[in-house]
Amino acid sequence: MMSNKTKILSPIPGVFYRKPAPDKDVYVNEGDEVNAGDIIGLVEVMKSFYEVKAETDGIIEEFFAENDQMIEAGQEIAVLVEK
Amino acid sequence: MSLFNKVLIANRGEIARRIIKTCDRLGIKTVAIYSEADADAPFVNEATETVCIGEAQAKKSYLNIEKVIQVAKETNADAIHPGYGFLSENPKFVTRCEEEGITFIGPSASVMKLMGNKVASRIKMHDAGIPVVPGSERNLENIEEALAAAERIGYPLMLKASAGGGGIGMKLIHTDDELKQNFDSTKQQAQNFFGDDTVFIEKFITDPHHIEVQVAVDGHGNIVHLFERECSVQRRHQKVIEEAPSPFLNDELRQELFETAIKAVKSIDYKNVGTIEFIFDNDGNFYFLEMNTRLQVEHPVTEKITGLDLVEWQIKIAAGKSLPLAQDEITAQGHAIECRVYAEDPNTFFPSPGKINSLELAKDLARYDFGVEQGTDVSPFYDPMIGKIIVHGENRNEAIAKAKAAINATKIEGIKTNLPLQASIMDDDIFKSGNYTTNFLAERKTVTF
Secondary structure (H helix, E strand, O other), X not given: OOXXXXXXXXXXXXXXXXXXXXXXXXXXXXXXXXXXXXXXXEEEEOOEEEEEEOOOOEEEEEEOOOOOEEEOOOOEEEEEEEO | OOOOOEEEEOOXXXXXXXXXXXXXXXXXXXXXXXXXXXXXXXXXXXXXXXXXEEOOOHHHOOOOXXXXXXXXXXXXXXXXXXXXXXXXXXXXXXXXXXXXOOEEOOOOHHHHHHHHOHHXXXXXXXXXXXXXXXXXXXXXXXXXXXXXXXXXXXXXXXXXXXXXXXXXXXXXEOOHHHXXXXXXXXXXXXHHHHOOOOEEEEEOXXXXXXXXXXXXXXXXXXXXXEEEEEEXXXXXXXXXXXXXXXXXXXXXXXXXXXXXXXXXXHOOOOOEEEEEEEEEOOOOXXXXXXEEOOOOXXXXXXXXXXXXXXXXXXXXXXXXXXXXXXXXXXXXXXXXXXXXXXXXXXXXXXXXXXXXXXXXXXXXXOEEEEOOOOOOEEOOOOOOEXXXXXXXXXXXXXXXXXXXXXXXXXXXXXXOOOHHHHHHHHOOHHHHHOOOOOOHHHHOOOOOO
C-alpha cells in the first residue's frame, strides 16, 4: 500500500500552539489518526487564533513546531501520512 | 515646576510614541522598553534611553512585571506610564510600583482592582445609585445559577467574563439551550484569556449606543469630566471609529450623563484620568457598563475638541499637582473623529502582518498617531492596530469630509489595512446621519474592497 506524506505548513507567521489552552492536553499526539478537518494546532497572530487543520484523513507522523514556538509564514508544522 | 525626572513607558507602538512626545515637551526624560520584535520600531528611536526587555511574545516582555520593575530601578525611573492594554489595568503591577517607590501614572491598585472586576464594579455603582445594566448580582458558579438568573433578567442576554475586557470573553445568548451550550466554553475562554473563569450575565440592550465619559481626578478632591465620546462603530466589540461629541445625545441627556459620571467617580477613591462607559438604548435610557481605569485608545478625539493634552494631565496628577483647569474652564469646540487603522484584510478581517514598503501620511490634513513608519516590520505578536487618523472640524459634516480626505490621502503598502473600510464608512448614509448603534457595522451590506 502506497502512503502519501504531506507537510502541513502554517500560512501565517505567529506563535504556534499544540494545545487549545495552557492547562489542556495537546490536540493530537504524534502517531495519532486524524480525520480531514481535525484541528492539529493553533497559530496566534495579532491576538487572533487561526486553526491549523488536517486536510485529509491520515496519521500525524511528526511535529516540527513546539507548543509556544514562534513560527514564520510557510514554516513546516507537521507531517501527515495519508492512508 | 518639577514633575518627574524620568518616566519609563511600559508599552509600545503608537501609544509609546504619544507618551514620549508629551514627556519631551515637558522636559521629562524617557525610558522605552522594547521586545526583540520591536528593536527597530519608531518609538524605540524616540526615547532618551532604551532597554531590550525580552523576546517577542508579550508575556516574555511587555507583560513581564518583574522585568519592567527591574529596568525601572536600573534606569532610575521615578515614574512609569503604562499606556493602555498590557499592564495598564494590572493591580499587581501597580502594587509592585508602590512597593518599589516608583510612581505609577494612574490610580491606586485597590480602586483598579475594584473597577476592573465587572461584577464588583456593577455592585459598587448600583449601591451608589448609578443605573447599571440589569444582570446577575453575583458571579455564576454553575449552569443552574445561570439559568435562574436568566429567568429573572430575560433574554436576550450577554454572558460575560468578570475579568474580561477589550470585547473578549462575551457571548450573546437567546435561549436556555444556548446558555447551556455556551456556559462551560465561555468560562474556559475566560480562564485562558484572563486567568479567571468567573462569569456573569447582563441583559442585552437591543439597538445599543456605546457612549463614554472622560473624567479626571486629582489628589486634592477635584473631579471633572471632559465630555463624552461616541464609540458605537464596532466590529466584534472592537472599536473602529470614535467621535466627540456624540451625535446621538441631546443637551439634556448630555448633562444628565455628565452628572451621573461625576457621581460615579465620587463614589470611589479614584485618582488620575479614567473613562466611564455607558450603554444607551434607543429611548435614551442609559446604564453603567464598565470603567476603564487608564488612558483610552480614543483619547485624541477629546484632546481635539478641548485643546488639552490628557497625557500631560496624567503626569501632573501623578506628580501631585492639582487639575490644570476647573470644570467651568473646560470647553469643547467643533467635532472630532478618529479612525483606527488595523493591519488586516478589509474584506476577511484576517490579520496582515508584514513589512510596510511604503507609507504616506497626509499630515497637513489630519493628526496621525501612528506606531509605524516606512520600513517597519509589522510583527504578528501584538494588537493589529498600527495607528489612528484623527481629524477636527467646525461641525460634524466638516469633520467627516476631512476624515474622508485624510483616509484617501493615506497610502500604506506592503500590508493590508482597513483603510478602504474606513473610507466607505465616511460615505455611508447611516453613519452620516449620526444615528447608528453598535449593530451598524454588522448590519451593513457586504461591500467588497
